[in-house]
Amino acid sequence: MQWQPTARTTLPMAALTSALVLGLAAPAPASPAQSADPRSAGSPRGGDLGRAVLGPTDGWAAADGGTTGGSAATAAEVHHVDSWPEFQAALGGADARGSTTPRIVYVEGELDAFERADGTRASCDDFAAQAGFSQADYIAAFDPVTWDYTVTPDEMAALQDLQDAAADVQAMQTQQHIGSNTTVIGVGDDARIVGANLRIRDADDVIVRNLTVSDSTDCFPEWDPSDTGAGNWNSRYDNISIWTSTHVWIDHNTLDSGDLPPSELRTVYGRPYEVHDGLLDITHSSDLVTVSYNVLGEHDKTMLIGSSDSRTDDRGTLRVSIHHNWFQDIGQRAPRVRYGQVHVYNNLYTQTQAEGFSYYWGAGRESALYVENNDLYLADGADPADVVAYWGGTAITETGNRVDRRAVDLLALYNAANPEQPLLDDAGWTPQWHDRIQPVQAVRATVRVKAGAGFLS
Template identity: 45%
Template sequence: MNAYSWHGHAITRSAIARRTAVLAGCTALVLGLTGTTGAGAQAQGRDLGRQVLAAGDGWGSQGAGTTGGSAADAAHVHTVTTWEEFQAALKEGGSAPRIIKVKGMIDAVSQGCDAFAAEGYDFQQYLADYDPAVWGNDTPVSGEQEDLRDASADNQGKAIKVSVPANTTIVGVGKGSGILGGSLQIRGVDNVILRNLTVEAPIDCFPQWDPTDGTTGAWNSEYDGVVVYGSTHVWLDHNTFTDGRHPDSSLPSYFGEIYQQHDGLVDIVRGANHVTVSWNSFEDHDKTMLIGNSDSAAADDTGKLKVTLHHNRFEGIVERAPRVRFGQVDSYNNHFVVTEDQPYVYTFGIGIESRLYATDNAFSLPKGVSPARTLKKWKEAPLTAENNYVNGRLTDLIAVHNAEIPEETLQSGAGWTPTLRTKVDSPRAVPWIVDTHAGAGRLR
């Protein structure tokens, strides 16, 4: 596969790093945690596409539960090895149950960014036209090159966004299977499962310069790896979500600001409900996960956005793990790893009318990063944060936050208690358990 080359900036493709395989003697630790009864039985030859979310396993199991395409007949089981085959499999068969098996890494942008550029678009001219020294910082950009940039972005969006139908299971085959640069849109449907996939975040080939964003302007990008928009009963399990070949550190700067080409990894928004996110690895990304994307979305989101996050690993994540608005979000037995050389802002974002219940998690923080920074208050909303461990020590995250950041005093007590939990592991054991078993390629 070729490296991307855009605006004279080449980014070499490297293999997406994977951690070591599950130790053979550790199989018992995942029993009952990855789907239907007996993950050990699943691990020994059962078809991943036929597995369903276990009863009681998070908000995704509420009501009718999440079964995806497990009931698909033989005609609706597809194995795909290219982006074009993947698109065709998603469109075929209406809402009939389907299983799509992704074999190998399939690339949504193998032709490179230049293939999407509208005729006449010239990035160097774009920079010349909208340089703050010429355009200023008071007015959003407009004119020919902005129109052509927008048309180019529209071309890319049509190429890389795909709609996932109801009653669908998408699974990676073995290790090292997944999607490069595509955006999976789970919009307005019910009953979807994504498992065992490595999803490399899409690169926005045509970010927009907004001179009015902040005091000096900023580059803004589109395209999330996975969007759950107004959909219900969704299970994301044993996937790896990452910037992969294109970390922010590889991106250039223009007008003194990073040329940001990433948006979110997984966003759950606009009335989405009953979602379980389990045993995934989120790696090397800035704005990772929104649960609720607007303070003004009360009409869509009130009483919804019920999401469970458990046994996920977050490493090299700058912020939004997750940022929550409105929803009753249950976060337990996750491992949050802040590396020594990464930028870091916060882990849990407390937003408008949110009710976060975060317990039994483990944090690994380097010297100089206080546990107070794991919480960030955006709007007044109570939360529960109990029995969390930081570097192996029991830590009251709310108390530490309030003591060190008194201007953002948080209220304790989310006002509800989760009932849809499977086994809750000791947070002392979470780093080993999660680091060993979370992510794509860890299901056997």
């Protein structure tokens, strides 16, 4: 009998009901006596979690000087916020992207990214009206029967320009950059940010902990008829995006789709009207990142590492460690990797339904995935051969993982099912930046008790 998640697996849903237009290299690892939980090594004397730093061997973000976030912040740069406008101001507002000032931002309660500075709440319709755009007109400009536009090329280009303008209006309201030398941390067990895209771009040394970040809704999804044989709706915003940034620690957060998980999306042109992109994407030559003790789900495109096959600048970057996270009812990308050396260990994967599941570990171009001691529970009808997926890669190291409490050679299952696109069994490197790697039998109990927002003290 398969193990089924308890009520602890149910993610808190966002209070926000999203409005859609149309109504629609490395010292020896720590000894086994060390705790795998970064709280013990990372918490400063006195217990101020805002000044906690990453443990000295805890994943790739510990390399090359480590990750300390805003631990050096002066008293003037320690902020307590309980609204979205206060949060934006505390991070430096529009100037946050280039900021290097050490700062700590404590988040209290729920922050609604649609809240304006005057206390009123913006809507998708407001963003559209400000740009003079209609998403309804945009949708109607494509004929799914003929797969052609119903307007002239010039008219379509004008619509796309207006959509871009409306998206820019939304981004001004709901997207916030986090600058270098910053810690953002939730207070207690109910700190959450709803409707936002938190973007760590062109930054070094950033910590985000103990937050629920939910429902990064894009008011204006784009239709791409060439995406798959049936077309797709694509969105601009991740809950958390990491671009061209280094030394980033994402720890003890809960990331989800809020009130619009994949099962609740309407269809347009026969495809899900997808208003979300990733939960946590790490792209554009970002490097030295540790992702630990987070809960991610229910969501489709969960974690992308690497921007595109053509972005060869990513070579030598995208070194990421992913451990003790709980992936719940996700569709794909847990993670999907291009170029990077990515260590995926001691994570828990649970499914309650096979519908919507595509794969977990995507081996993309020049990727070096090292996947070990992860504990997987698949829903009835899901095929273990689908856990590994080919996305142009050549190899993956896959060892010590189990499915439904049984040791399974998942790479062998993949290769047997996909003889035309086989993957070799050696990714070409051995991870050194990590604390104790737990036996796979201990993963579920550890992750269920410790992962997610609200479990730091």
